[in-house]
Amino acid sequence: MGTPLDDAGLDTLFRNARTYNGYTDEPVSEAELRAIWDLMKMGPTSANQLPARLVWCVSDAAKAKLAAACSAQNAPKVLKAPVSVVIGMDIDFHEHLPELFPHADAKSWFDGNEALRRESAMRNSSLQGAYFIMAARALGLDTGPMSGFDATMVDAAFFADTPNVTTNFIATLGHGDPATIFARSPRPAFETFNTIA
Numbered sequence: 001m002g003t004p005l006d007d008a009g010l011d012t013l014f015r016n017a018r019t020y021n022g023y024t025d026e027p028v029s030e031a032e033l034r035a036i037w038d039l040m041k042m043g044p045t046s047a048n049q050l051p052a053r054l055v056w057c058v059s060d061a062a063k064a065k066l067a068a069a070c071s072a073q074n075a076p077k078v079l080k081a082p083v084s085v086v087i088g089m090d091i092d093f094h095e096h097l098p099e100l101f102p103h104a105d106a107k108s109w110f111d112g113n114e115a116l117r118r119e120s121a122m123r124n125s126s127l128q129g130a131y132f133i134m135a136a137r138a139l140g141l142d143t144g145p146m147s148g149f150d151a152t153m154v155d156a157a158f159f160a161d162t163p164n165v166t167t168n169f170i171a172t173l174g175h176g177d178p179a180t181i182f183a184r185s186p187r188p189a190f191e192t193f194n195t196i197a
């Protein structure tokens with residue numbers, strides 16, 4: 001059981017948090033990257049699959065490799081951000097289940113069924129991508145998730161040696177610069193997209 005967050009916590013995670021296109025010069029340390037992982041890894045995935053495989057691009061060379069695979073709009077953001085992150089997903093995540101989910105023979109549920117593994121890797125790595133965003137916010141950082149990239153190129157650049165890993169989405173990370181965003185887009189009221197059955 002947890003304690004409800006106060007208004008300041010809710011503002012940090014949701015109400016004041018934004019998706020940033022650019023960041024201040026304040027650096028992001030490796031300790032902060034590790035702190036993000038140590039929070040995001042606690043978010044739930046089916047049978048504790050943890051299929052996400054993250055590449056944290058901190059060097060200019062790594063950011064340039066990623067930017068080369070991005071749309072013209074997104075490439076400069078990747079180059080300029082303190083950190084740019086590839087959120088990949090491992091379709092062979094089931095090989096780790098004897099360790100990660102010791103309560104049952106969960107590996108056997110996925111052995112020989114690549115279609116099920118793909119579906120599950122996409123679902124759970126997307127959840128982990130969301131946990132990444134929320135963990136970064138919880139630690140006072142900001143992100144800019146992006147789908148404007150060529151996945152085949154990102155896979156070739158970062159996962160050539162591990163063809164079982166493919167790219168889900170990418171994100172920038174840093175201390176958001178409010179000058180790089182426009183006004184908040186509408187968020188509809190409950191009645192618009194919800195039903196209570």
Ligand SMILES: Cc1cc2nc3c(=O)[nH]c(=O)nc-3n(C[C@H](O)[C@H](O)[C@H](O)COP(=O)(O)O)c2cc1C
Binds near residue numbers: 020146
């Ligand atoms: C998975 C995902 C992919 C996105 N792809 C792009 C993108 O390629 N380029 C871009 O400028 N913004 C991209 N966005 C940013 C969204 O437009 C933004 O998060 C949304 O409008 C909400 O903005 P807000 O968090 O500031 O309210 C993406 C966001 C997500 C979550």
